[in-house]
Amino acid sequence: MYHVSKAYVAGAFALQDVSLDVSRGEFVFLTGASGAGKTTLLQLLFAAERPSEGQIVVLGRNIARLRGSAVPALRRRVGVVFQDFKLLRQRTVEENVGVTLDVVGMPRREVRAKVFTMLKQVGLQHRRYHHPVSLSGGEQQRVAIARALVGEPEILLADEPTGNLDPDLSVEIMDLMMSAAMRGTAVLVATHDVGLIERYHKRKLHLDAGRLVEDGPAAGRTE
Amino acid sequence: MYHVSKAYVAGAFALQDVSLDVSRGEFVFLTGASGAGKTTLLQLLFAAERPSEGQIVVLGRNIARLRGSAVPALRRRVGVVFQDFKLLRQRTVEENVGVTLDVVGMPRREVRAKVFTMLKQVGLQHRRYHHPVSLSGGEQQRVAIARALVGEPEILLADEPTGNLDPDLSVEIMDLMMSAAMRGTAVLVATHDVGLIERYHKRKLHLDAGRLVEDGPAAGRTE
Amino acid sequence: MRRVAVILAILVRSALRGMQSSAVASGIAVATIAIALLLIGAFALVVVNMQGLLDRFGQDLQITAYLEEGLSKAEQSLLAERVSTVEVVGRVRLISKQQALERFRATRGGAALLEGLEGNPLPASLDISLLSERRTPEGLGILNKALDGLPGIAEVAHGQEWIEGYARAASLARVSGYALGAVLALATLLIVSNTIRLGLYAREDELEILALVGASRTFVRAPFLLEGTLQGAIGGVLALGVLWAGFHLLVPQLQYGLAFFLGNTEPRFFAVAESLKLISGGAGLGLLGSLAALMAWRS
């Protein structure tokens, strides 16, 4: 990934005339009131939704014109933490996280090793044979995060990744995502957690009713 | 509801030897790290799970010994905001909220009126004919809250009700729950949001790995 | 009272809404029930027309009672009449000596044989056919007994083997008809309950959420059962429609072939009562299927 650029304008409702550009290794917060369009914006970025207007270039590919068959290849390079987790209910935690690696055809042994390391990082290695239903909300969220990170994606989209986590864990998870950014991943985190945003002083995009009203480093930036 | 008392001790894993007592009109925060047992505790209170040990008395009924057929009657007096919302995907927002009233056999016209008023309070009246999938995370959460509140329950159990809401909305929702407490509802809110807890200075129960380690008003109580 | 009405209204609305909101699953259930009932219905049509088929096979079953020589026409007629009053007898035809002779002459070589003959050595006879439902060894026994007691009958000739074979075949056809019908009904019930169960599977969440919100068992289940019943009834109507169309399209085409099987019995479609039975059978299947599904769900 040499440069990620998204010149982006979407149709009438959820997002209006939004343009932005995120480059490799950058860490960006996405904020805005409930229903402002954060999730919609993220979904456009990994081709879960198509823009009604405008162009989106992700990893050198124009999403608006991407063929359906090219979508999986793109998604494998993007890690996503869904707001509602989207875990496979019928599979164990280990399998849920491993699925990211399965889809690229990684041998089983390698998958297990990587998954174990990843689960350890989110503090869930002892839960790896459990099913999502028997996990607490925060544990499920961490599984979702592990799944997004285990494939070492070039882009990480995290939608409210700490909504069900206590402050200490939130910081741990944010640090994990930070270090991904250090390794060159473009990270976009949609969140309401003012504490976190203040703590990290990163670039912040603020959406209001589908319009990008603020784009810039948080006030009081230290780096 | 004249007195709510829960003398409560559950088996080995999720909760251990927890005893507490909440009375009518009281407002209590439930805190604790991810996986501490907050959700488990709330689920015991409306008979979604049975305790492995100990007794729970809710609204004058012993949950540990409640007949299966008596459970619905109890649940109608308890409003619950689930951590994962548990909305009916096939039904509109209006129907989702109205289901609380449907189950007690309220006529349709009344249901619609009450639901409308309630949706207005959470700021979603314009979304009432939408389906949950077409709502943002925060909007879904507010539907769940509306459903819990619309039946004017004697007990309100809210599990992480502001995890997907921005700070302003969170305050609005908390105020809504406060006013329910004013009207005599016992309110239990499980949350990680330190900001909220600090803001309201209410009684706070802190769970750590299934044990109740703190029970008392938050430091710096103002009332 | 009023509350009951309100709840009933909610349940019915709920069932309709359920069918509407999971329209695909509902459609699939209805289609499956319709197909299953189509098989049952087609089978039932065959059974309904089977009597004609059996009669066709049995119409050759004729018992010939040869009369003694020297009876007057009146006596012969009287005998024929008395035989026709025997409970198991359907039709009696008196064949006079003259008719017997003509019949014989018509057979190959008969004319040649008769050439040199004077007088008529052939006896008069009664051709007796049994009522179709009495074409059993027992029926034959009753006839024999009755004939034994009648003066004027010289000898009785009949295919004892034929009739036993026929009776066995007929009862086999009937028994296997019932057996097949039962198997089909069972298969249909299983398939329908499987289908509904899978439908429930897809809506488990919904039922669970309703329960969590304080809905009573009845409130959760009644709409589901109603839905199943309705789906079954719709499936029944569809199956009936297809059968009707098929029957009226195919039967004229197959007339000749069918005539061979059925003789001159007209193939017939279901009567109204039978049609209603099919539809209510569908409804019953839907109800049973959803009951079974619910029972399997929570066990």
Add this chain to the structure above:
Amino acid sequence: MRRVAVILAILVRSALRGMQSSAVASGIAVATIAIALLLIGAFALVVVNMQGLLDRFGQDLQITAYLEEGLSKAEQSLLAERVSTVEVVGRVRLISKQQALERFRATRGGAALLEGLEGNPLPASLDISLLSERRTPEGLGILNKALDGLPGIAEVAHGQEWIEGYARAASLARVSGYALGAVLALATLLIVSNTIRLGLYAREDELEILALVGASRTFVRAPFLLEGTLQGAIGGVLALGVLWAGFHLLVPQLQYGLAFFLGNTEPRFFAVAESLKLISGGAGLGLLGSLAALMAWRS
């Protein structure tokens, strides 16, 4: 290469895991397929044994060719032999004048008729039966032509109507056999695809999540198709087992009744190849069903 193997392993594992994790839905699908194939299989058994049934009905179909007077025994035998070489002819029996007379004498009244007679007015004849598969008007035509060309044959008597009726009935039976089979197969396909579609319905989330995580269409679909195929094959094996048990339990019980229908043809079960066809038919149904389900899903 290695990657292909790894992916294949993942797909197979995925299919097995799918069946295991949604065991109830899988079980229901297998049961439904088994029931549907049971119906098809039972029907196929009847069809397989239908030839015996048709032969039974056709065995009375006999053409009698009366020979001219004054042929020597050798000439008669030669004629019989020549007739038996006609392609459509199954069996030829020579009835000499003497035999004809004896037959006649055995008939009722025959003895009396013959009493006054000298000499033997009855002609010798050939009783010809057609090969069972040639009992058609065409077959009869061929026979007639062949007989026309033979000197020594006086007259041919046969039930033209009978044979036409028989041919119509036999072809009706065959055609309706195929038609019913097709209807059953179609019904089965629909039911199976419905069942699998409902199963997919319950797992929609899973497939959607896989797609969101970057699984290719193949990765999502292949295990599902594999699963369907496997379920179909298992259903086929189950159906075959039940049929086998049923056949061996029931046939001895029904022997007499069946004998009436089948004559002396032994009822037989499927051969190995036919059994395999049933199983692979099940697998095919499962595959087709899941294909149809997937296609309906994303359209």
